[in-house]
Amino acid sequence: MDPINKMKLPEGAVVAPVILSLDKTSLSQFSRDKKAWPVYLTIGNISEDVRCQVSAHTTVLIGYLPVSKLECFQKKGRLLTGYRLFHHSMSLLLCPLADAGRHGRDMICADGYLCRVHPILAAYIADFPEQCLVACNKESQCPHCLVQSNKRxxxxxxxxxxxxxxxxxxxxxxxxxxxRKFDAEGLRAVFDPFWKDLPFTNIFACLTPDILHQLHKGIFHDHLVQWCMSIIGEKEIDAQFQAMTHYPALRCFKKGISSVSQWTGSEHKEMQRVFIGLLASAVDDRILVVAHSLLDFIYYVQLQ
Known part of the structure; x- marks a missing residue:
């Protein structure tokens, strides 16, 4: 680790917590399979209610990272080469951030005073596969801790x-x-991760929870729904959804849910709005308490 990470900032220094976010996206509907990683940057000094407003323009695009098929490499090594290319591109993109974080920059603050500001990476927003890419570990492992994949x-x-x-x-x-430790921790052979030179930063603590993959898809769909389906049966679940009363604000699943092959975050949210009502007459009260508690947890986590 960089020795400066063990040091303290000088007296009078001002920290600007940097928030990065990125998600792989298609460039346009006309570019077929061409994709890129747009990298966005904002700072934590801005109030969250202001930062979340699109019209406030508090987030800036700092670059696009390439998503290439790497056909010039052998098929066996393309995946690992893609991981290394991502980290190399991010290290080039964040090189000014590393230098400014170490030595600071003189900036005029909102109160009109000149301060020595140190921009330091504090949060990294990405979905679970990209969190594993950033943490240099396999997707079967946790990017935050060393829990074994079969004991999560x-x-x-x-x-x-x-x-x-x-x-x-x-x-x-x-x-x-x-x-052995490399294999036990489920790491990938990315020997120069982009975060190794970022001062005063713990990349594993910067990774934020992924609501879509960890809550909507993980806790709700892959665990709660599948558990209830194994208890009362797939046909009964479909029948409950099909018998749901029509209401303008609610989505009606006319064919049930077992035939849906690919779910989006919006569909998960629509299911959650009616799931407790559908279970009320179909399962034991103890199961209903568990489902109610998990959905309460999911809703509380999403509070602004």
Whole structure:
């Protein structure tokens, strides 16, 4: 780890917490399969209610990262090469941020005073696959802690990932080509992650929860819905959705939900709005309490 990460900022320094966000997206409807990663930047000093307003223009686009098929490489190594290309591109894009975070920049603050401002990465917003890409670990592993993939549902405490330990493991893997710790932590052979030179930053603590993949798709659809479906049966679930009373503000699933092959976040939200009502007459009260509690948790997490 960079030795400066162990130091303290000088007296009088002002921190500007930097928030990065990116998501792989298609360039246009006419570009077929051409995609890119647009990288957006904002700062945490701006109030959240203002930052979330599109008209406030508090978020700026700082660059596009390439998404290439890398057909010039052998098929076996294309995936890993793509990971390394992502980190190399991000390191070039964030090079000014690393220097400014170390030494600071003189800026005029909102109160009119000249301050030494240190922009430091504080939050990184991305969905779960891209969180794993940033953390240099496989998608079967957690990007935050060292929990084993087959024990993620157990009520145990696991150590958080450490930048220093991760970089040491990657360097050891680069030299020896074989490491038990590398395999145990589910790391990918990305030896120069973009965050290694960012000062005063813990990239694993910067990753924010992914509401779509972890809550709507994970807790609700992959766990709660499948659990209830195994209890009362797939046909009964479909029958309950088909019998739902029509109302202008609610979506009606005329064919049920078992035949839907691909779900979006909007469809998950529509299911959640009526799911407790559909279960009320079909399951035991104890199951209803569990479903009610999980949905309450999902709604509370989304409060602004």
């Amino acid at each position: 549902g157990d009520l145990e405490d696991w150590a958080s990932r450490s930048m220093a330990d991760t970089l040491k493991t990657l360097n050891r893997m680069r030299k020896n080509k074989r490491s």
